Amino acid sequence: MKDIAAKACVSISTVSLVINHRDKGRVKPDIAATIWKVAEELGYHPNAMARSLRSGRTHTIAFISDQVATTPYAGEIIHGAEDAARQLGYMMFIIDADDERDISGDIDRMLSWGVDGYIYAKFANRYISVPPTLDDLQVVVVNAEERTVIHPRIEPDEFSIGYDATARLIHAGCRRIAYIGCDEPAIAQVGRFKGYRQALKDAGIPFDKRLTNRVSHGRPALEAVCKLLDDTHPDGVFAFNDARAVYVYDYAFQHGLTIGEDLSVIGVDNHEVICDTTVPALTSVELPHYEMGFWGACKIISMIEGTDPIAQNRVTPAYNAAPTPPLDNDGPTLIRCAIIEKKSIVGGPLKDKDSTPAQAEETSEQTTAAAVATA
Amino acid sequence: MKDIAAKACVSISTVSLVINHRDKGRVKPDIAATIWKVAEELGYHPNAMARSLRSGRTHTIAFISDQVATTPYAGEIIHGAEDAARQLGYMMFIIDADDERDISGDIDRMLSWGVDGYIYAKFANRYISVPPTLDDLQVVVVNAEERTVIHPRIEPDEFSIGYDATARLIHAGCRRIAYIGCDEPAIAQVGRFKGYRQALKDAGIPFDKRLTNRVSHGRPALEAVCKLLDDTHPDGVFAFNDARAVYVYDYAFQHGLTIGEDLSVIGVDNHEVICDTTVPALTSVELPHYEMGFWGACKIISMIEGTDPIAQNRVTPAYNAAPTPPLDNDGPTLIRCAIIEKKSIVGGPLKDKDSTPAQAEETSEQTTAAAVATA
DNA sequence: GTGAAAGCGCTAACAT
DNA sequence: ATGTTAGCGCTTTCAC
Numbered sequence: 001m002k003d004i005a006a007k008a009c010v011s012i013s014t015v016s017l018v019i020n021h022r023d024k025g026r027v028k029p030d031i032a033a034t035i036w037k038v039a040e041e042l043g044y045h046p047n048a049m050a051r052s053l054r055s056g057r058t059h060t061i062a063f064i065s066d067q068v069a070t071t072p073y074a075g076e077i078i079h080g081a082e083d084a085a086r087q088l089g090y091m092m093f094i095i096d097a098d099d100e101r102d103i104s105g106d107i108d109r110m111l112s113w114g115v116d117g118y119i120y121a122k123f124a125n126r127y128i129s130v131p132p133t134l135d136d137l138q139v140v141v142v143n144a145e146e147r148t149v150i151h152p153r154i155e156p157d158e159f160s161i162g163y164d165a166t167a168r169l170i171h172a173g174c175r176r177i178a179y180i181g182c183d184e185p186a187i188a189q190v191g192r193f194k195g196y197r198q199a200l201k202d203a204g205i206p207f208d209k210r211l212t213n214r215v216s217h218g219r220p221a222l223e224a225v226c227k228l229l230d231d232t233h234p235d236g237v238f239a240f241n242d243a244r245a246v247y248v249y250d251y252a253f254q255h256g257l258t259i260g261e262d263l264s265v266i267g268v269d270n271h272e273v274i275c276d277t278t279v280p281a282l283t284s285v286e287l288p289h290y291e292m293g294f295w296g297a298c299k300i301i302s303m304i305e306g307t308d309p310i311a312q313n314r315v316t317p318a319y320n321a322a323p324t325p326p327l328d329n330d331g332p333t334l335i336r337c338a339i340i341e342k343k344s345i346v347g348g349p350l351k352d353k354d355s356t357p358a359q360a361e362e363t364s365e366q367t368t369a370a371a372v373a374t375a
Numbered sequence: 376m377k378d379i380a381a382k383a384c385v386s387i388s389t390v391s392l393v394i395n396h397r398d399k400g401r402v403k404p405d406i407a408a409t410i411w412k413v414a415e416e417l418g419y420h421p422n423a424m425a426r427s428l429r430s431g432r433t434h435t436i437a438f439i440s441d442q443v444a445t446t447p448y449a450g451e452i453i454h455g456a457e458d459a460a461r462q463l464g465y466m467m468f469i470i471d472a473d474d475e476r477d478i479s480g481d482i483d484r485m486l487s488w489g490v491d492g493y494i495y496a497k498f499a500n501r502y503i504s505v506p507p508t509l510d511d512l513q514v515v516v517v518n519a520e521e522r523t524v525i526h527p528r529i530e531p532d533e534f535s536i537g538y539d540a541t542a543r544l545i546h547a548g549c550r551r552i553a554y555i556g557c558d559e560p561a562i563a564q565v566g567r568f569k570g571y572r573q574a575l576k577d578a579g580i581p582f583d584k585r586l587t588n589r590v591s592h593g594r595p596a597l598e599a600v601c602k603l604l605d606d607t608h609p610d611g612v613f614a615f616n617d618a619r620a621v622y623v624y625d626y627a628f629q630h631g632l633t634i635g636e637d638l639s640v641i642g643v644d645n646h647e648v649i650c651d652t653t654v655p656a657l658t659s660v661e662l663p664h665y666e667m668g669f670w671g672a673c674k675i676i677s678m679i680e681g682t683d684p685i686a687q688n689r690v691t692p693a694y695n696a697a698p699t700p701p702l703d704n705d706g707p708t709l710i711r712c713a714i715i716e717k718k719s720i721v722g723g724p725l726k727d728k729d730s731t732p733a734q735a736e737e738t739s740e741q742t743t744a745a746a747v748a749t750a
Numbered sequence: 751g752t753g754a755a756a757g758c759g760c761t762a763a764c765a766t
Numbered sequence: 767a768t769g770t771t772a773g774c775g776c777t778t779t780c781a782c
Contacts, residue, residue: 010768010769011768011769011770012769012770013768013769013770013771014767014768014769017768025767026767026768027767027768028767028768031767031768050774052774053774053775053776054773054774055774056774
């Protein structure tokens with residue numbers, strides 16, 4: 001900056017004004033032009049360190065998460081958060097926080113860095129508690145719930161996942177709809193199951209316990225699924241996730257049935273590897289990982305800056321099967337998940353023109369909250 | 376720091392010495408103790424910004440990658456890199472570099488930050504070219520190849536993957552071994568196929584073209600796999616990856632065969648969702664994503680600091696099915712991949728005591744390099 | 751053993 | 767419309 005000032009025969013402050021675009025009506029345009037030219041020639045890059053030291057703001061956020069990796073669904077949350085952060089001029093640090101590992105050291109490092117805000121994410125919708133050290137700072141929770149709400153957060157609308165998936169099967173003509181559940185009584189299992197029951201109820205279809213089970217994976221899961229299908233012969237199956245839906249395919253192969261013709265199946269995750277590997281491709285409710293990450297970064301930056309980057313159109317998601325919810329909510333935000341149509345439901349993919357199945361009512365938010373509270 | 380100095384009745388420089396552990400024999404121990412106590416009381420955190428401004432080093436690296444997310448195999452590279460970086464006192468920025476997107480803006484930001492080094496990673500082993508802007512800086516390439524080698528890099532030993540997988544099947548008694556290949560002539564396809572042929576040759580088994588094909592995914596892939604199996608009735612199948620191995624399972628279900636008893640299968644990726652969902656669980660060659668990320672961070676930090684953190688035992692991988700290769704190599708490093716034993720091969724998982732199948736010779740590195748060069 | 755002081759590159763209040 | 771100057775918090779040289 002000193003060099004630029006010297007070469008352009010102006011003072012350092014003038015250079016600073018120009019470089020920071022605060023020269024409107026303060027610096028003569030031709031001088032400003034010269035400064036830009038010289039800066040270019042010299043290959044000038046402002047020193048972020050010095051700038052932050054002076055301004056007290058680092059334009060940096062930290063993404064703290066369990067298993068940055070170990071789940072295959074992981075990356076899109078990071079992707080979405082990075083995308084929003086980048087568009088808004090922020091850099092994002094990544095911190096892996098295994099449940100077992102003590103992250104106080106990392107938090108100290110973050111405090112030393114003067115990170116402007118924190119995204120605390122989980123890769124499966126779980127109960128968490130944010131380390132108390134962070135409570136005084138700007139924190140957003142993504143894809144998780146705190147038992148007592150302290151920080152703004154976003155998570156999938158699990159009730160609606162169950163409701164919409166079931167309603168989609170009903171819309172395709174299914175009347176005996178099985179639910180292959182998850183053996184862990186997690187937020188997701190409870191919410192999706194409630195949605196399933198509500199959709200049946202709204203369609204006047206009686207709930208039949210024999211059509212549901214709860215499984216893990218591997219041979220016991222496959223056997224349980226086969227038994228359920230053998231015993232009850234459903235015409236549609238809503239699986240807790242895509243992996244569990246695979247067992248329905250296995251059953252179909254064994255019994256000479258064709259998914260999408262003899263039997264409809266819908267999963268959850270829209271897991272790329274599974275949904276595009278299965279034949280026919282599996283219709284699935286997509287968990288909006290990208291969108292949640294994107295929302296999280298927008299939210300934390302809005303808290304830092306006191307503005308609303310979404311309302312101001314300063315940022316565009318690269319992907320939004322699920323529309324980005326608004327930021328003006330400091331409590332829990334539920335995000336509605338989209339069904340990604342493939343070919344595993346009788347009648348084939350829904351075209352835009354086709355009437356869409358009834359969706360869960362707006363009240364679903366309270367319903368889920370209640371479901372979860374009693375879980 | 377000023378506050379500490381005041382409260383401890385010493386000068387700022389003394390505080391600095393103590394905080395930075397450079398007080399040995401220079402500051403009286405009791406004074407040092409006081410300083411630590413006061414620092415603790417005041418909740419002092421050194422200001423990394425000021426420190427970096429002064430020292431010119433940020434202890435920060437950038438992880439630049441395509442599709443941070445969109446592949447499900449993604450995260451472990453990040454995980455490994457973050458793990459090593461953290462243990463060595465570095466923070467890691469994440470930058471998503473979609474092939475289409477212009478990342479010069481991001482690079483400018485990195486230059487502004489004064490990032491100490493760059494990891495340039497891909498999530499599928501591909502040819503890349505590192506942006507020339509980075510050529511003057513410290514760069515390590517992970518899971519990719521440059522057409523002309525400029526930067527140190529690490530990638531999976533694709534030849535050995537093919538060799539070891541095939542040898543494993545031979546060891547289990549298979550003699551008619553099919554290869555379900557990939558329709559893209561990528562580095563991985565070429566290398567694994569060469570390894571497959573070499574293993575057959577070394578075992579004195581003639582190569583039979585009819586036992587191999589190359590498929591994509593979905594119905595055409597399933598049909599091609601079924602046709603191959605119908606036509607040739609192999610006793611073992613080496614699949615390019617786990618997703619393609621699934622079609623062998625589908626075939627088996629349709630024909631009442633049992634994988635692991637009537638037919639052996641081995642995949643590549645050790646993709647969690649697939650390998651633990653299939654019945655029986657799929658034995659697979661694991662791509663050492665964590666290990667490559669870990670190596671990449673160690674390597675870039677060794678270049679920055681001029682030391683060898685691995686040799687100095689300053690760092691421990693959380694996971695190493697594949698042992699971390701040494702850092703003293705500024706050209707390409709190939710990493711040998713481990714077979715993760717599950718239950719899809721006749722005779723069951725290999726115990727430690729069992730004799731292991733012959734492995735590709737040490738010369739495989741040259742062989743792969745050659746294979747790849749002519750690809 | 752300890753302290754004073756310069757300066758890393760930049761911003762912003764103030765002076766001209 | 768432009769220049770001067772005082773720090774941001776820290777490290778490090780040098781003097782005591």
